Amino acid sequence: MQKYKSSNGKxxxxxxYPSDVKNVxxxxxxxxxxxxxSFEIQPxxxxxxxxxxxxxxxxxxxxxxxxKYETIWDEKSYSVEGKIYSRIYWELKDVNYFNEEDHSKxxxxxxxxxxxFDEFYQEFKEILISLTD
Numbered sequence: 001m002q003k004y005k006s007s008n009g010k011x012x013x014x015x016x017y018p019s020d021v022k023n024v025x026x027x028x029x030x031x032x033x034x035x036x037x038s039f040e041i042q043p044x045x046x047x048x049x050x051x052x053x054x055x056x057x058x059x060x061x062x063x064x065x066x067x068k069y070e071t072i073w074d075e076k077s078y079s080v081e082g083k084i085y086s087r088i089y090w091e092l093k094d095v096n097y098f099n100e101e102d103h104s105k106x107x108x109x110x111x112x113x114x115x116x117f118d119e120f121y122q123e124f125k126e127i128l129i130s131l132t133d
Contacts, residue, residue: 004111006118012118014111014114015028017114017118019039019125019128020129021052021125021128021129021132022132023041023042023043023044023048023132024039024040024042024043024132025042026040026117026121027040030097030106030110031096031097032096032097032098033093033095033096034091034093034094034095035091035106036089036091036092037089037090037110037113037114037117038088038089039056039087039089039117040085040086041053041056041085041086042079042083042085048131048132049084049085051131052086052128052132053075053086055127055128055131056086056088056128057073059124059127060073062120063120066116066117066119067113067117067120068112069112069113071088071089071090072088072089073088074086090113090117
């Protein structure tokens with residue numbers, strides 16, 4: 001992914017994608033069943049989570065038009081510690097990170113989703129930043 005720049009023209013650390021919003025994370029995940037890119041809203045204050053979630057739902061049509069893959073909206077998930085968080089994610093099922101034959105499918109899926117997400121996020125992240133300042 002080093003050869004790909006962000007839509008804002010800057011070099012990007014794609015594996016540790018910076019959200020620039022406190023307690024909002026862009027996560028890459030893969031295991032023996034699935035590959036996933038997720039946008040996770042995890043502030044300690046539940047009202048902040050609700051405000052960010054509401055803003056994201058207002059941007060839902062724009063985001064889904066940017067993404068060329070089914071978007072899953074999960075308003076209330078629970079962490080291992082039992083804390084509520086919200087997430088928006090894209091998932092490729094029936095792939096196994098531990099199977100070398102699936103590596104190119106996983107890489108292509110995550111690369112494409114990151115690039116699509118970046119195009120959306122760079123345009124609208126200032127809105128989210130202003131909500132949390």
